[in-house]
Amino acid sequence: MTRLALLTAASLAAVVASGPASAAERIKFDFWYGLTGPLGEVVQKHCELFNQSQDKYEAVCTGQGGYDKAEQNTIAAYRAKQQPTVVQIYDAGTVNFMLSGAVVPAPEFAAEHGLAIDWKAYFPAIADYYATSKGEMWSFPYNSSTAVMYWNKDLLAKVGKTEAPKTWEEFGADLVALKAAGVACPFATDFDTWPILEQFSAIHDLPVATRDNGYAGLDAELVFNKTKFADLVKDISAWVKDGEAVIMTQQTGKTKTQGFADGSCAFMLNSIADHSTIGKTAAPGLNWAPAMLPVYEGFQRHNSVIGGASLWVMKGKSAEEYEAAAAFLKYVTAPETGERYIAENTGYIPVTTNGFELLTKEGFYAEPAHAGREIAIASLNASEVGPLTHGIRLGNFTAIRTTIRSELEAAFTGKKDPQVALDDAVAAGNDILRRYEQTFRGVALP
Template sequence: MKKKIVSMLLVAAMVASMAVGCGSKNDSGNSDTKSDKGESITFMAPDWAIPSDDQLDEFTKETGIEVEVSEVGWDDIREKLATAATGNKNVADVVEVDWSWVGEFKAAGWLEPLKISDADKEDFLTLDTFTVDDEILALPYSNDYRIAYYNKDQFAKAGINEAPKTYAEVLEDAKALKASGVDYPLAMSMNAEEKAATGLMWTAFQMDGVVWNDDGTFNKDAIMDALNYYQEVLDADLVAPEDKTASGMEAYMRICSGTASFLVGPTMFVSKTQNPDDSAVVGQVEPILAPGKDGTAKKTMALPEALGVTSTSENKEAAQKFVEWYTSADMQKELNETLGSLPTRSSVLKELVDDGTIANAGAMLEASELIASPFPNGVPAYYAEMSSAMYNAINKMALGELTPEKAYEEMSSGLDQLLKEQ
C-alpha cells in the first residue's frame, strides 16, 4: 500500500523511522518475510525516485510490509534529517542519499551500514562512492556518470571527421568549430554553483586520474591542468557568456539546442539529445568516451543517487527488504521504464543497451567500466564547504577576476582551513 504524507506534517510530527538495505527482487535474503506481516516503513525521497502505486502494492503483496511515501524536494532532505536528528527522532525508514552527502551523513552517524553479497558488490557500478572506511552506507539506485557528446554534423562541417580523444584536441577542434560558424562550441558550467565544482573535478580526474592527495589536500598538478584548460577555453571565447551566470543544466542543454557542439556531462543526455521534445539536433549527437590528457580518459566520475537506512530506525529488517526489492535487477528494469532511472547494476545496464531499450548508447557501456571515485578516503564531511570554495573561485576566473594560479590558491586555502578544523 502506498500512502503519501504531506511533508510539512511529517516534519511537525517527526514520527517516521529510517532504514535501507540491498539485494535482488527475486532473492530477498535469509529473512523470513512472514515475520513482517503488519509492518510498515516510511520512504522519503524526491519525486523522481517514487515508484508507482502498483509497484508498491506488489511489494506489499510479496512481503506484507506497507510503505508510506514522503515525497520531499531533494534540497530539503538533508535539512529534515538534521532537524530530526537534533531531537533524536526518525524522519523516515528509507531515505534518499545523494553521493555528495555521504561523508556528512557518516560523520553525523545517521546511516546504518549495509551488508550485501559479493556478487552484488561486483554488480553495482558506483558502490565505492557510498563506501567509507569499508562500510557501505547506502546503495545506489540511479546512475549518472560523465561521458562526452559531440555533434557529428557540426564537426564535419568544420572539416573534422573524428571525435576528439584529448582535451587538447577538444580545444583545437572547438576553435575550428567557432571559425565554421558555431559561436560558442563548448558547453561548460562556470556559474557559482555545484555543477561548476563537479565539472572541475571530473576534468582533473579525466586528465590526470587524481583530484585529491591521500591527505585530503588538492593534487596541485591535476587541478592546475584543469584550470589552465579552462583559461584557454575562456581566452579563445569558446564558452557562451551565459554559461558563466546561468545554471549548469542550462549550459549543458546547449548541446541539445545546437548552440554547442561538444559537452562532457551527465548520461541523461544520451536520451535527451534524441528526444524531439528536448533536442533540435536529433540524430546528430553521439555519446563518446570522455577525453583525457594522452588519449581518452582512463577514469571517469559518477554522481549517483542512493538509498540509505538511518541508524535510529526501529524497522531495519523491513527497510532492508524494501531496498533489496527497490535495487533488484528486475526493479531496475521497471524503474528505467517508469521513472527513467539509469541502472546502477552493470548487468542491467548492459542488458538494456544490448536489447536497444537504451538507444543511441554510443560509448555508454565502455565508459561505465571506467567509473571510479576521485575521493581517496571517501566523500568528506566538509564536501559542501569545499565545493563552495571551488565553484566560487571558478566563477571568479570565468568573470576575469582571478588567474588560474589565484583561483587555485583561493580554493586550496579554503580546503586547508577545512582540513585544520577536522
C-alpha cells in the first residue's frame, strides 16, 4: 500500500475538458484548484489568460469545490491513476503531500524543466511554510495571505481614538469604551483557529505544539492550552459575555466580514485576502483600514504566518504534460503575469520581494482600493522567522482545526470554562496526532 493510500480518500471528481477550437493541436494537462466562488473564477480566468498567451499548451482547469475536496479528490485520483498534473493545495494539506510519496518536489521539477526560479526571492515566512528541513520548498506558492485586524475609523473616533490598538490590553479598553458609547458590536468574532490561535501564537513566539510546531517530527504534541493563548480565550469569552464582542457566523445569519463591511462592528480579525471583499461590499462611506494584530504587553512582536495555498506537481504524468505544466507554472508564478494578477484581482499578497517591489513601483498600494494591504507584508516580515514562527506542520491538521474550533465555540458561548475547553481541545487533538503518527510509523518528514 502506498503512503498516499493511507490518507483519507474521497470520490474522484469528474474532469470536464474545455478549450478553444485549436485545443486539439495543443499539449494538454490537468490543473485542479480548490478556491470557489469569485476567487475560483479568478483562478479559472488565470488559466484562460495562460492559454491565450501562447498556442502550444492548454491548461484544463477544474475547480474541486473547496480546499478540502481538492485534497481528497487528488488523493483518490492518484490511487486510480487519474491524478492531475498540478493541484492547488491549501496550507493545512502541506504535511500530507510531503509524506504522500506522490509529488515531484518543486526544486526537482524546476531543475528538470528549466524553470529559473529565484527561491531566495520568496518572503521567508512564505518559503519556510512549504520548505523541508533542508530548506527546499516542495511546492510553488500561489495565493498567500496573513491575518490582520480590521478597524472602523469612524466608530473608534467616537471614543477619541485615531489609531488602531497595538496591544490586547488597549484593545480590551477600546471595547469597553465603544460599548459605553452605544456601539452595538465593538468586536465581531467567530471560532476560526487560524487568526485566533495560529497567528496569535506566531506573533507572540509561542508554541502551538512541541517539536517546533511539528516541523521536527510527527511525535509533536499540542501545548497551546498552557501558553498565553489561554488568556486570550478567557478575554474573548468575557467580552462576549459582557456584550463587548458579538459572535457572527453563517449560522447566526451574518458573518464577521459582513458585520464589519456593513459598518455595524468596530473590529474584526481576518485574512488580508478579505480586504478586497470588504472594499467591494462596504457600506457607502465606510472609513476603515487594516492594522497588525495586537500583542499582549510584555511580548515582542514576531512575524505572523501565512494562509492560502500553493501548487504541487504530481508524479506519474507524461513528459509532454510536464512540459506544459512547466510553462504554466512559469506564467502563473512570475511577478508580471502571476503575482500582479492575483494581487489585482483578490486580496492575496505577492509572495516574493520581486512581486512586492513591482507592485510598489507601479503605485498599487497608493491606490485607494488597495490602501493598507502592505500591512500584511510588514506583518510577515516583523522579525526573522524562527522555530515557532515558520508555520505549523501537524498531521491531519484539518481535523485538529475542526476540533479546536468546536472547543472555542464552547468557550465563547459560555458552555465550557475557557481552560476546560482548551484542555479538551488539546486532548482530542493529541489523539488525532497519535493516530497520524501510527499511520506513518517509520516515515520521517523531509
